[in-house]
Amino acid sequence: MIVVHPSDASTPPAPRAEALRRNRFTRFGFFFLGLAIFYAPFALLGRLVGWIFPASMPGTWVPDVHTNCMRMPVGWLAQPWMWGWMGNNPLYFTPIILLPIAAVAAGPLFCGWLCPAGSFPEFLGRIVPDRFKWDFKGMVEITSVRYGFLVGFLIVPFVAASVCCSFCNFTWMQNTVSALFGNVAPWLYISTTGVLTIVIWIFLLGMFTKGGRGWCLFLCPAGSLMSLASGVTSRFKWLPRVRHDATSCASCSNCEDVCPVRAIDVSKPHESPGAAPMPQVKVNQLLCNVCLDCVRGCPRGCLRYGRAQ
Amino acid sequence: MRSRRAGKLLWFAATVAIVFAVGSYRQFTQTGESVHFALNYPAEGQSAGGLGARGADGYLVVDVARTGLIKKILQPNVINLSTHWLHNAGDTPRRIRVSAEGFGYPIRWESTDKTWNEEQLEIGRTLDPGEDVTVDLFVTLPRPLPPGDVLASGDIVVHDADTGDRLTVFPVRIVRGAAAAAEAGDCCAP
Numbered sequence: 001m002i003v004v005h006p007s008d009a010s011t012p013p014a015p016r017a018e019a020l021r022r023n024r025f026t027r028f029g030f031f032f033l034g035l036a037i038f039y040a041p042f043a044l045l046g047r048l049v050g051w052i053f054p055a056s057m058p059g060t061w062v063p064d065v066h067t068n069c070m071r072m073p074v075g076w077l078a079q080p081w082m083w084g085w086m087g088n089n090p091l092y093f094t095p096i097i098l099l100p101i102a103a104v105a106a107g108p109l110f111c112g113w114l115c116p117a118g119s120f121p122e123f124l125g126r127i128v129p130d131r132f133k134w135d136f137k138g139m140v141e142i143t144s145v146r147y148g149f150l151v152g153f154l155i156v157p158f159v160a161a162s163v164c165c166s167f168c169n170f171t172w173m174q175n176t177v178s179a180l181f182g183n184v185a186p187w188l189y190i191s192t193t194g195v196l197t198i199v200i201w202i203f204l205l206g207m208f209t210k211g212g213r214g215w216c217l218f219l220c221p222a223g224s225l226m227s228l229a230s231g232v233t234s235r236f237k238w239l240p241r242v243r244h245d246a247t248s249c250a251s252c253s254n255c256e257d258v259c260p261v262r263a264i265d266v267s268k269p270h271e272s273p274g275a276a277p278m279p280q281v282k283v284n285q286l287l288c289n290v291c292l293d294c295v296r297g298c299p300r301g302c303l304r305y306g307r308a309q
Numbered sequence: 310m311r312s313r314r315a316g317k318l319l320w321f322a323a324t325v326a327i328v329f330a331v332g333s334y335r336q337f338t339q340t341g342e343s344v345h346f347a348l349n350y351p352a353e354g355q356s357a358g359g360l361g362a363r364g365a366d367g368y369l370v371v372d373v374a375r376t377g378l379i380k381k382i383l384q385p386n387v388i389n390l391s392t393h394w395l396h397n398a399g400d401t402p403r404r405i406r407v408s409a410e411g412f413g414y415p416i417r418w419e420s421t422d423k424t425w426n427e428e429q430l431e432i433g434r435t436l437d438p439g440e441d442v443t444v445d446l447f448v449t450l451p452r453p454l455p456p457g458d459v460l461a462s463g464d465i466v467v468h469d470a471d472t473g474d475r476l477t478v479f480p481v482r483i484v485r486g487a488a489a490a491a492e493a494g495d496c497c498a499p
Contacts, residue, residue: 062423144320151321152328160332161339167331185419189447190384191343192377193335218324 016299020258023296027113028123034116039177040064049091065174070095070222075164078154095222100229107241107305108226111216112291117173118216118223121206122260128207135210136217137262143286146217150224166193169201169215211260217287231286237308242288242295244281245309249302251281255294263287264294334377340490341375343389348444349398350405350467351476358479362394368480372490373460386452388483391445395467397436404470406431411463412448412481419445431470448483458489 036042046063061067068091076082077096086092099110111118125133136142156163165171172194175186205214216223234241256264265282281302283294295303339345340360346369348358359366369390376385397403407430409416419425421443424433432442450460461483467476484490 062421064421141317141320144317145324148321148324149328152325152332155325156328156332160329161336163328163332163335166335166343189387189389190380191389192338192379192381193343195379195383 020297030113031119034114065170071164074221103226103230104233107230107290111223112289117169122212125207125212133210153221167197213260234285245302248300258293258297261287338377347394348392349396351399357477370490371483374486386450388448393443395442395444400438402435402437406468406470408466412461415449417447
């Protein structure tokens with residue numbers, strides 16, 4: 001966690017609405033890029049890896065999001081007898097090795113930019129007024145719940161049934177894309193866990209949660225793993241992360257307000273007895289998904305993505 | 310500070326507990342809806358397959374009493390039997406065809422294999438020894454569900470698509486209640 005003491009400043013200026021809108025629009029473009037890379041009928045990554053490693057991924061597979069599953073390999077981390085199985089498909093290493101390494105190098109950019117299943121409810125949530133949304137910040141210890149889920153996800157197969165495939169938002173994102181391309185069959189079968197997944201992912205923790213990223217925060221093991229890798233290594237100042245520069249901060253809380261994953265805390269000076277005499281801006285690197293909305297939305301340019309100075 | 314730390318620990322422990330509770334609920338429903346099973350060919354008796362990835366009961370019993378609450382309300386009559394492990398356990402490459410016999414209700418089949426022929430219920434290519442394919446069945450029972458303990462009973466049969474030989478006959482019973490499930494297990498056991 002990075003703590004910065006900003007200086008005093010005058011009246012908070014208006015947020016940089018245009019830059020923020022542009023950033024969100026760009027991320028919306030990346031949403032479609034993510035669909036093309038990971039989801040059928042395109043599944044470009046699955047096709048590419050199938051072409052490079054034809055023995056491990058037979059051409060008879062119809063590649064879709066399950067070809068590059070983001071959940072099972074995380075669960076298998078706790079199941080050594082499955083490690084050999086992972087060799088069957090090089091893409092199984094994506095969520096447990098490739099993306100965490102990328103997260104160490106540059107933050108969990110996948111989550112903020114390239115994950116359609118994560119950004120879909122966020123973008124849908126833009127049509128719901130904020131007054132109809134709940135904000136988990138202050139209500140729950142988001143970091144504890146996030147990593148509590150990750151630990152539970154890893155060990156629950158040893159004591160009960162796995163919650164990996166039955167509560168998979170990637171599957172329902174794929175089913176949604178498939179339906180748009182004419183295959184509605186997956187929607188014709190109703191399962192209890194399927195309905196729960198859709199309701200929680202799209203509505204409860206999506207459209208009606210401030211930021212729209214409740215599922216990513218609380219129920220995505222791959223995202224948690226990437227954020228863990230990014231957060232733990234964020235103390236190395238030479239690694240690029242979202243950093244706060246105190247010199248001209250007005251502690252206007254715009255960054256806190258626009259953050260989809262509720263990763264920023266702005267506390268005003270002497271907000272409560274015993275509080276710091278100066279305002280503080282904290283970017284929780286264990287939650288941040290490097291979407292850069294805060295960077296673009298800061299009216300004074302106090303937040304930036306890069307090395308610490 | 311100490312109470313904040315205790316609060317964090319409490320949230321963490323509560324979340325782990327909730328995941329366990331959800332996992333237990335899923336364990337309860339996994340023989341009632343979206344039932345996953347293993348199916349081997351050529352095989353007979355217990356080696357034909359069973360519940361789960363490594364099932365070796367030689368039969369499959371689906372208990373609709375273990376259907377989850379939401380499904381029970383919205384669509385209790387459509388049962389999904391799914392195998393990711395339709396497994397060539399022999400030492401000969403084969404082309405296979407599948408069929409369902411004796412259920413008496415409509416069944417829709419699906420496979421993710423690119424060579425799947427939906428009309429013939431055939432995998433169009435030759436499957437090597439040790440190779441797995443995914444096949445899903447959706448059994449549509451009448452709504453409301455039929456009375457009695459045994460709602461449907463039949464066999465999933467794997468055929469050699471070239472010779473027509475029956476490679477595996479795998480009994481499936483769809484029942485209501487634990488007693489009926491135990492009884493069905495007894496009756497199906499090879």
